[in-house]
Amino acid sequence: MRIDRKRLEHSIEELGRIGETPNGGLTRLALTDGDKRARDQTVAWMKAAGLRVSVDRMGNIFGERAGSEPLPPLMMGSHVDSVPTGGKYDGQLGVLCALEAIRTLNDERARTRHPVTLAIFTNEEGARFQPAMIASGVMAGKIALEDAYNARDRNGIRLVDELERIGYLGSEPCVPRPIRAYLELHIEQGPLLEEEGRSVGVVEGIVAIAWSRLTFTGVQDHAGPTPMRVRRDAVVAAADVVRAVRAIPARVGPEMVATVGRLDVSPNITNAIPGRVVMSVDVRDPKEENVTRALGLLDQVVKDAAASEGVSYELEHYWRVPPTPFHPEVVGAVERAAQSLGVRYRRILSGAGHDAQYMAAICPTGMIFVPSRNGRSHCEEEFTPMDDIEHGANTLLHVLLDLAQ
């Protein structure tokens, strides 16, 4: 059994037009009008494929294809939200490959013992509402529904109000439930598969991730008549931390990454000494103890920077997930499927978080990676060749046939 490459390619193109940027990327932040249109389009396709569609209280969308027995469903899915000026593969590719697998089952009039469910998770990226993967986090019981509802975007708009506004505040409880297995196909977002000429990554798990929020409060003042000797400049302290964060991985371990991705300056005008900076620090490593060491170094670095500039600070380590090993049964099934299809593959670890991370807490979980050209993602240049996508989607289909029986 093989998926229909042309049909899949067509769906990727069509869904990619919703929120498309002038340079061929995608800006489709969670629960915006663009996200709503992408959801509507996907739901229409689900219904056309005969799926029974439901929406839960976090706006997660499920489309179920009945099995021959009353068993827990085999679930496949990903997300359709994007980062700002992101690409057309992160998230939506996993949704559309899963949809294509189901369409193929329909073509072949194949029956599975377990039902097969296509899932679209809300706000995976965390670009608009923090933390990321908030909706699978609620489903796994790791984030309280109320906290998720009260997450606010930069303009102070609440997640729950946006869910309601776009018509995706569903009535189904968002709680753990029996699931045969959860499978997510996703782009690698790193350079390894492409460097080695492989089409599929058999994902063994996800690295540990820690997010911190740092606020420096100095003294806002006029940039002209304020002598250098009396300044307490929040941006100068922030610059020290940016530099130090860049240097942390070399001090801790070769697989660690550390990033300042967000930095907001107040009042942010040319002729005022910045009184306040809010910035993010993202730390990842395969080993939990390395993340702990890095956060300890960060604490010291921030303290030193604040003391040196005479500013105050608040440092919150507000989100942290340990390494997530995937289920041996699912990892094994992915590897067997790739082998049986003759696809070039390797075992790999994910440096990025995915909804699969939370799903692993409630059911056997695994992921399939396909290559990212130049290792790039979260940008308009994000790209995966159609040959690799086809191999990935067929692998997904065959894992599904294996695990849903």
Added chain:
Amino acid sequence: MRIDRKRLEHSIEELGRIGETPNGGLTRLALTDGDKRARDQTVAWMKAAGLRVSVDRMGNIFGERAGSEPLPPLMMGSHVDSVPTGGKYDGQLGVLCALEAIRTLNDERARTRHPVTLAIFTNEEGARFQPAMIASGVMAGKIALEDAYNARDRNGIRLVDELERIGYLGSEPCVPRPIRAYLELHIEQGPLLEEEGRSVGVVEGIVAIAWSRLTFTGVQDHAGPTPMRVRRDAVVAAADVVRAVRAIPARVGPEMVATVGRLDVSPNITNAIPGRVVMSVDVRDPKEENVTRALGLLDQVVKDAAASEGVSYELEHYWRVPPTPFHPEVVGAVERAAQSLGVRYRRILSGAGHDAQYMAAICPTGMIFVPSRNGRSHCEEEFTPMDDIEHGANTLLHVLLDLAQ
């Protein structure tokens, strides 16, 4: 002859309520609804004081009190726009002290040979539209009217469209014209007057100022799976420049100041390596040649930071004004007035730009400073004691009586 302290205090309080922040500061950006209401209020007071009000093509407002002879007017003024979360003294104090001086002339039925004109200049701060002092710049013939009209705020809105929207796109040409002298009372925005216990600064001139805009373009990528070795992070390059700018004054001269006040990161989310940073650099020194040296150092610093991180850059030195010495006749008149009133004063140089800077190009110009508590301005804590304001306003009144005869 003395001004009416109570009346002046009342006007300061009343105008300060338009755009007031919860902490008692002011957010009244140029040509916003708040600016319009502050203009409307001031125009109403001008008319109540019997002034003939006109508006020019840059939205500058003039209120004229007739003189006994057909001579060029003695002009006093300042601005009513503010920076974001700024204070209630920067700008509006100069306008209201000038208004109070005119009200006092009315009380005393005093006649002056020269007409006396109160001026309010558009967009002095440069917080919304760049460059700062754009409207006095047009009036002095230093900025083309068309360039000023096409200045855009962060949302891409043009200055001319906002002038029209708030009803202050006047018909009078905004060009140099005969003026007896221009006088501006303003807060010092530095610590010197307060440190020395003086109420009035006799301003001898304004330091040289240079504004630069710097853009780093790196490679936007996912913060997780992108190894440190391949990163080209725009924020890391920006941090190097922030640090280097802080160090430039110590290398050039004891009176130099250098500031990174604005820094915008793209895409500015926790889990993306920043692909782009746009930042400002503000350099000031009493000596022109020191500014030139500092910009040379900046060029080198930016080049090194870009090379070190493997990012590209664009550095524009887009605005520069030489030191502005004020007119000896006006400076002398300010000093005589302070002396004759028994006010404690000192001669002083302004580290901040003012509309007086451009006015000095078309007529004899001078300024009067009053103290800033803790030297602070462009912040909500901005404050000047009423005793000092009274001394400053009386000094202004007496300079006016001197020069308008």
